[in-house]
Amino acid sequence: MDTIFALASAQGKAGVAVIRLSGPQAHCAANALAGGGLPPRGMCVRTLSAPDGSRLDEGLVLTFQAPSSFTGEDVAELQIHGSLASVNAVLGCLSDMDDLRLAEPGEFTRRALENGKMDLAQVEGLADLIDAETEAQRKQAQIILAGALGTLAEGWRRDLIRAASLLEAVIDFADEEVPTDVTPEVRMLTSGVMDELTREAIGVRIAERIRSGFEVAIVGLPNAGKSTLLNALAGREAAITSEYAGTTRDVIEVRMDLAGLPVTLLDTAGLRETEDHVENLGIELARKRADAADLRVFLTDSPGLLGVSRQIDDIHVLPKSDLRAAADGGISGKTGQGIDRLIDDISCVLSSRATSHGIATRERHRIAMTKAVESLASAQAVLESGPDMYDIAAEELRSAIRSLESLVGRIDVETLLDEIFASFCLGK
Numbered sequence: 001m002d003t004i005f006a007l008a009s010a011q012g013k014a015g016v017a018v019i020r021l022s023g024p025q026a027h028c029a030a031n032a033l034a035g036g037g038l039p040p041r042g043m044c045v046r047t048l049s050a051p052d053g054s055r056l057d058e059g060l061v062l063t064f065q066a067p068s069s070f071t072g073e074d075v076a077e078l079q080i081h082g083s084l085a086s087v088n089a090v091l092g093c094l095s096d097m098d099d100l101r102l103a104e105p106g107e108f109t110r111r112a113l114e115n116g117k118m119d120l121a122q123v124e125g126l127a128d129l130i131d132a133e134t135e136a137q138r139k140q141a142q143i144i145l146a147g148a149l150g151t152l153a154e155g156w157r158r159d160l161i162r163a164a165s166l167l168e169a170v171i172d173f174a175d176e177e178v179p180t181d182v183t184p185e186v187r188m189l190t191s192g193v194m195d196e197l198t199r200e201a202i203g204v205r206i207a208e209r210i211r212s213g214f215e216v217a218i219v220g221l222p223n224a225g226k227s228t229l230l231n232a233l234a235g236r237e238a239a240i241t242s243e244y245a246g247t248t249r250d251v252i253e254v255r256m257d258l259a260g261l262p263v264t265l266l267d268t269a270g271l272r273e274t275e276d277h278v279e280n281l282g283i284e285l286a287r288k289r290a291d292a293a294d295l296r297v298f299l300t301d302s303p304g305l306l307g308v309s310r311q312i313d314d315i316h317v318l319p320k321s322d323l324r325a326a327a328d329g330g331i332s333g334k335t336g337q338g339i340d341r342l343i344d345d346i347s348c349v350l351s352s353r354a355t356s357h358g359i360a361t362r363e364r365h366r367i368a369m370t371k372a373v374e375s376l377a378s379a380q381a382v383l384e385s386g387p388d389m390y391d392i393a394a395e396e397l398r399s400a401i402r403s404l405e406s407l408v409g410r411i412d413v414e415t416l417l418d419e420i421f422a423s424f425c426l427g428k
């Protein structure tokens, strides 16, 4: 096994930079820089020197001993001053050492997975945590990283193994009298797992939104003040505004953190009948994106006229409230009136959706769970045909178990790894 090293903290100037080494030569290499005598597990302040004796930096050296480390291997971490030159000098010395090489993106985590320090879902959770920008994303990633999906999957697996073994007991004793009918218990176990899997699979759509952001489209007639409102919400001039009706044609996207939720606001072309070819293209795009969005804010008192389908949670507000006499509930992108309330309304709708999801977060999880549900449904169906079909039912249960095992990477790991680790940054 190679010993790998990489800068584990972000590139660029910082107070401290962390260089991580993992593998059989990790302690040996750290000792070479630190002048020897490091404990197998501990923390020391040391002067780090190059092979010619010249001083590299003074820093903190942490050592971890296999298997009690992030990767499960011998690990050393060098905390040095976070300048580009200091980091490059130390990395240069490490790459000159025999048996050491720069880690590939995600390679430390890959080793942690291979050494059983985390399961595949936890690896995904770690990737999400590193990418997390909002509080909702952070919380969701922490739940997965803590191993919650693995715990759930283990419970389902246990129930299905019990169900399969009940059937197998009947198959094995087919020639003898079997005193009890096992089907009620098999049915109960499989139905329980199916219900939970179905609920989790539905929740993935919401969890995906928390990872990638909810889309909120601002929709209305031309000149309603959509772009002005977008700019007010974004706190910057993201879109052009003017008194000319038909200013916005393309969809303008602004990503923001709305009360802890990741939201992409969409400013769209004003909706109307027009002869202008380019404006019509914009209107067509606006309708399409508004329909596909998670939530629409209609900036009008007559949303029915716009040709965009309206859904139950959608918000509609009267624009340009500053021009109306003591208008209640309206909004003004110009004066800021009603903006806070709109933000509250949007985050209220989205957070009620955000809390209704379960533990699973990815399309990969959804597919594995849906496959398991299909196998369980087949198992239940053939169970009806009596003990002659129990071997087929048991095979369907085993196939459901394999689907659940793929959730946490007990099987099919190799095919998934490259895809998952491709999203990792160096040093993780």
Ligand SMILES: Nc1nc2c(ncn2[C@@H]2O[C@H](COP(=O)(O)OP(=O)(O)OP(=O)(O)O)[C@@H](O)[C@H]2O)c(=O)[nH]1
Binding pocket: 220, 221, 222, 223, 224, 225, 226, 227, 228, 229, 240, 241, 242, 243, 244, 245, 246, 247, 248, 249, 268, 269, 270, 271, 319, 320, 321, 322, 323, 331, 332, 333, 334, 335
């Ligand atoms: N008084 C007042 N004027 C506003 C308000 N919002 C926008 N306006 C003005 O109304 C005009 C149209 O604003 P925009 O933000 O460009 O409207 P829009 O809905 O994006 O228009 P299109 O992109 O053409 O569909 C501009 O002259 C704005 O200054 C508001 O809340 N109060």
Ligand SMILES: [K+]
Binding pocket: 222, 223, 241, 242, 243, 244, 245, 246, 247, 248
């Ligand atoms: K306009």
Ligand SMILES: [Mg+2]
Binding pocket: 226, 227, 228, 239, 240, 241, 247, 248, 267, 268, 269, 270
């Ligand atoms: Mg506009």
